[in-house]
Every structure is written in structure tokens, then in C-alpha cells.
Amino acid sequence: MPLNIAMLSYHTCPLATLGGKDTGGMNVYVRELTYALGRLGVHVDVFTRSQDEHVPHVLHDLGYGNRVVHIPAGPETPRPKSELPLYLGEFSENIHRFAQEKNIKYDLIHSHYWMSGLAALDLKRDWNTPILHMYHTLGEMKNRITQNECEHEPQARLDGERKILAKVERIVAATPAEKAQLNFLYQAPAGKIVIIPPGVDISRFYPIPEDEARQVIGIPVDKCLLLFVGRIEPLKGIDTLIRAIAIMLHQGVLQECPHYLVIIGGEPEANPGDMSAEMERLQGLCKELDVQDLVIFLGKRAQETLPYYYSSAQMLIMPSHYESFGMVALEAMACGTPVVASQVGGLAYLIQDGKTGFVVPDRDPEALAAKLTLLIENPALRRQLGEASTQAAQAYAWEEIAQQVLEQYKDLLNKPAGNG
Numbered sequence: 562m563p564l565n566i567a568m569l570s571y572h573t574c575p576l577a578t579l580g581g582k583d584t585g586g587m588n589v590y591v592r593e594l595t596y597a598l599g600r601l602g603v604h605v606d607v608f609t610r611s612q613d614e615h616v617p618h619v620l621h622d623l624g625y626g627n628r629v630v631h632i633p634a635g636p637e638t639p640r641p642k643s644e645l646p647l648y649l650g651e652f653s654e655n656i657h658r659f660a661q662e663k664n665i666k667y668d669l670i671h672s673h674y675w676m677s678g679l680a681a682l683d684l685k686r687d688w689n690t691p692i693l694h695m696y697h698t699l700g701e702m703k704n705r706i707t708q709n710e711c712e713h714e715p716q717a718r719l720d721g722e723r724k725i726l727a728k729v730e731r732i733v734a735a736t737p738a739e740k741a742q743l744n745f746l747y748q749a750p751a752g753k754i755v756i757i758p759p760g761v762d763i764s765r766f767y768p769i770p771e772d773e774a775r776q777v778i779g780i781p782v783d784k785c786l787l788l789f790v791g792r793i794e795p796l797k798g799i800d801t802l803i804r805a806i807a808i809m810l811h812q813g814v815l816q817e818c819p820h821y822l823v824i825i826g827g828e829p830e831a832n833p834g835d836m837s838a839e840m841e842r843l844q845g846l847c848k849e850l851d852v853q854d855l856v857i858f859l860g861k862r863a864q865e866t867l868p869y870y871y872s873s874a875q876m877l878i879m880p881s882h883y884e885s886f887g888m889v890a891l892e893a894m895a896c897g898t899p900v901v902a903s904q905v906g907g908l909a910y911l912i913q914d915g916k917t918g919f920v921v922p923d924r925d926p927e928a929l930a931a932k933l934t935l936l937i938e939n940p941a942l943r944r945q946l947g948e949a950s951t952q953a954a955q956a957y958a959w960e961e962i963a964q965q966v967l968e969q970y971k972d973l974l975n976k977p978a979g980n981g
Contacts, residue, residue, distance in 0.1 A: 564970060567660075567667040567684070568595060568607040569677035571652060572645050575607055576622055576629055586888035587697045589864065590759050591673055592623065597760070597963030599625025603970075606630050606667075608656050610648070611637045632656055645676060646717060653683035660688075669970055673697060675718055678725035685728075691973040692729040693966075696722065698885050699739075701746040702906075703796065706882045712795060723747060730973050733757050733966070735886040736910040755969060758911075760962035761891045761954055766868050768897035768951055774872035785820040787933065788874035788898075790867065790889045791881075793827030793840050798880035798903060800846055804926035805880075805933060807850035814934050815855065822856045822878075825870065829858030871896035875943060876936050882923055884908050891957055894918075894950035899943055901932050917950040 568591060575592035595605045604626060611618060611631035620629045632655045635648035660667065670692045672681035681692045700714035700722055707713060726732065726747055732754045734740040740756055743749035775782060787806075791797050806822050809815050827840045840858070847853040862870065871877065877893035879902035886907035890900045894911075900918035902908040912918045919936075921928040936943050 564603045564669070564967075564974075565665060565667045566598070566603060566605045566970065567656070567670045567690075568605050569656075569670060569672040569681055570607055570609045570674070571634075571649070571677040571680055572610065572642060572674060574609045574612070574629065574631070576620070586759070586886065587673060589888055590695075590697075593760060593762055593959050594963060594966065595623045595627050596625075596762075597959040598967065599623065599627045600960070601963055601967055603967060606665075608632050608652075608659075610634045610645070610652060612639050613637060630656075630659060632659065643715070646679075646721075649676060649680050650683070653680045656680070656684060657687055668974060669693065671695075671966075671970075672725075672729075675700070675721045675725060678729065679721050682725065682728050691731070691976070693731045693733060693969055693973060694725055694729045695733040695735075696725075696739075696743075696885070697735075698883070699742055699746065702742055702883055706796065709795065726753075729753075730976070731755060731969060733969070735759060736907045738906050738910055739885050757962060757965045757969070758907075758957060759886050759888050759891065760959035761888070761895045761957045763895055763955060763958050765865070766871070766892045766895035766954075768947070769868055769872035771872060774869040777869045778866060778873060780873050785818065785937075786870075786874040787820050787822045788825070788870060788877045788893075789822065789879070790825045790862075790870070790877065790893075791879070793824075793837060793843065795839055796882050798882050798924065799824065799839075799843055801880040801924055801926050801929060802878055803843065803846050803850065803852065803856060805930040806852050806855055808926055808930040809934055809937075810852055810855065812930075812934070814930075814937060818937050820855075820875065820937060822852075823870070823874070824856065824858050825860070825862050825867075827858070827860060829860050867892060868896055871898045874898055876901055876918075876933070878929070878933070879903065879908060880923075880929060881905060881908065887911055890918075891954060895954035895957075897947040897951045899936060899946035899950060901929065901936065913949075913953065916946070917953050918946055 570591045575588050598605050607629045611633045614637040618631045634652035670681045672678045672694045674697050678694045700718040704713050734754050734756050735758050740754050847856045871893045876899045881903050884906045903923045904920035905923050914920045919932040
């Protein structure tokens with residue numbers, strides 16, 4: 562009999578378009594891991610909160626009989642993340658009801674992010690199944706980094722993360738850096754944590770000839786692109802990147818070698834009342850620094866189009882203040898695109914400085930501008946880093962990562978479920 566896994570992704574659906582308010586690497590992780598586990602013969606139901614009553618509650622979009630199950634929990638509309646903990650009890654109850662109606666017994670719960678972890682604890686009481694949890698980001702880390710009080714994570718999240726840590730059987734950390742953060746900030750027992758990085762679909766993300774990639778997405782051959790992909794939020798450090806563009810413009814770099822910064826994510830064409838505060842702030846910063854003609858906000862893009870953007874770009878930039886891993890960086894590397902990123906969290910672990918890209922100090926537009934200029938002015942170096950990036954990304958193929966996750970499932974199922 563195949564293993565039956567209940568995968569919990571409460572606040573965000575793995576089928577959502579990348580770059581939305583609460584969509585990013587975690588969506589990709591859950592979707593691609595589920596595909597890869599299906600290839601290994603594992604049955605997975607991914608439970609997520611229903612945000613649209615017109616979308617069927619059960620979708621077979623993950624291959625191999627694996628399902629996305631949209632569970633009613635509160636209004637079936639998008640809600641602010643701060644409101645979502647109110648509906649966790651209903652989410653757990655309706656998952657339990659789904660399992661009863663389908664007459665399915667789950668061998669293990671794999672939860673993602675703190676809210677899903679709390680729902681997993683509710684289900685564990687009824688099912689007596691072990692839990693493998695992945696935080697993706699840590700509230701304590703975000704609070705240490707954010708410079709705006711209104712962006713601080715609530716105490717409920719910090720308490721929830723500690724409760725999860727105490728009660729689950731296994732924690733997956735993406736990097737040694739995340740494991741160290743769990744040890745230091747949460748006093749996590751080292752024996753409960755295993756390090757397994759996210760993966761990349763190397764059958765989808767691979768170098769595409771630049772002229773062919775540009776033709777698909779309609780980029781003229783004479784336009785050189787610098788690329789950012791991700792959520793539009795302060796922790797992503799996009800303002801540092803825009804300031805670096807302004808420095809390069811004033812230094813004459815972009816006059817000699819014209820480049821445009823393309824930002825994928827968010828909703829740049831939204832009405833003023835609907836536009837996010839960060840999008841509005843970034844667009845205002847572009848005007849203030851007089852780089853609005855060099856910065857193009859494209860908005861959200863479907864995941865299947867990203868290989869064309871990566872392959873069309875001279876480099877990908879990730880100026881984040883905090884990243885637990887940085888899946889976008891890994892995807893770009895697999896496409897042969899050098900990455901310039903902040904030396905933080907998983908990015909410092911993933912990018913080999915000077916070999917597959919460059920890492921720079923956080924919040925330092927001058928240092929960032931210097932590395933971007935170096936790559937713009939040295940095509941041979943870009944090619945060298947890009948080739949090394951493609952090679953390095955092969956070690957992260959989802960087939961290998963899913964096998965490591967499956968080994969953890971088997972190990973947990975050979976031990977009695979307890980309190981962690």
C-alpha cells in the first residue's frame with residue numbers, strides 16, 4: 562500500500578500564481594515536492610484554505626492521483642493573514658471530515674508554516690500520526706530584521722512556533738543557517754532537526770538560448786535585463802536594488818551599457834486604493850531617484866513563464882533582508898543565470914561567492930551596484946558564472962530531494978508517535 566500523506570498549506574495554495582501577496586517559494590515547494598513524491602509512489606493530499614467558492618474543492622492538478630483540497634475555513638474569499646488564525650479550528654475540523662467522508666487514513670502529516678503546524682497538532686490528537694514540519698520563515702528572525710514596528714510578527718506566531726517545536730516529531734530546516742537559528746532563537750533540540758534543501762525541476766528550469774527565450778516573452782534583442790522575482794514586501798529589499806540602479810545611472814554605467822530592471826511580482830497596475838503600500842512606495846522611490854524609465858514592474862507571472870525570463874536576463878538579483886533559502890535563486894541558477902544576492906540566510910549558503918554568483922552585504926546599495934557593474938561589464942565572467950550555476954543546481958533536482966523527504970517519512974513511521 563502506498564503511503565498516504567496529509568500535506569498542510571493553510572494560508573496559501575500551491576496552485577496560486579507566483580508573485581502575489583502571499584505566494585512565493587513555499588507554493589512552489591509544496592507543489593513540486595508533491596509532484597516528485599507522486600513519482601515515488603506516495604499519495605499526497607494538499608489541504609489549503611478555500612479562497613474562492615467558485616473553485617472546485619478538490620482538484621487533481623498535482624499528478625499521480627495527488628490532490629489539492631480547498632477546505633472551507635471562514636469566508637471563502639482572500640482574507641488578511643492577521644485574520645487567518647481565527648479559522649484554524651474550522652480548517653482542522655473540515656480536514657477531519659474530508660478524511661472520514663473519503664474513508665482515507667493518513668500515515669503522516671507534513672505541515673508548512675506556523676499556522677499549518679498548529680492545525681497539524683489538532684489533527685494529530687485525533688489521528689495519532691507523526692508530524693514533519695517545515696517553518697519556511699521564522700517569526701523571531703523576521704522581527705530581528707524588520708525596521709518597521711507595524712511589520713513585526715504577532716506574539717501568537719512566536720508562541721505558535723514554539724508550541725509546534727515542542728510537539729512535532731521532526732523539523733526540516735532548509736540550510737545549516739536555519740538550523741542554527743532554530744537552535745539559538747528557539748532552543749530547538751538538534752536531534753529533532755534534519756537539513757533538507759528545497760529542490761528545482763531541472764526538466765523545466767534549464768538554459769534556453771537567449772534569442773528563443775526573448776521571442777517567447779516578447780523582449781527585444783537589444784534590451785538587456787536585470788531581473789527580480791518575488792513578493793513585493795519590505796523584507797525583499799527591492800528599495801536597495803532601486804537605489805543601486807540609481808547609483809549605476811549616475812556613474813554612467815547604464816548609459817554605456819543600457820540595462821533595464823524588470824520586477825516580477827505584485828500588482829503594479831492596481832488602483833491607488835488597492836495597490837499595496839510597498840508597491841506604492843517603490844514606484845514613488847523610482848520617481849524620486851529619476852529611474853522610472855529604467856525600472857519595469859511587470860506584476861505576477863505564471864511559473865511556467867519564468868524559465869524564459871531567467872534565460873533572457875543577464876542576472877537575477879535578490880537583495881533580501883531575510884531568506885530561509887531562496888528558491889528563485891536556485892531556479893535562475895538552473896537556467897544558467899548568475900545570481901547577485903544579499904549575504905543572508907539561505908542565500909549565503911546557496912550561492913558560491915565568485916563561483917556561481919556574488920553575495921553582498923545587506924542594505925548596501927553601493928556594494929550591490931559594484932557587483933552588478935562588474936557583471937554588466939564582463940560578459941565572459943557572466944558566462945563563466947552561469948555555466949557553474951547550472952552545474953551546481955543539478956545537486957538540487959527534486960527527485961533527489963523528494964527521496965530524502967521520503968526517507969524521513971519512513972523513519973518517523975518506524976517510531977511511535979509521541980510529543981516530539
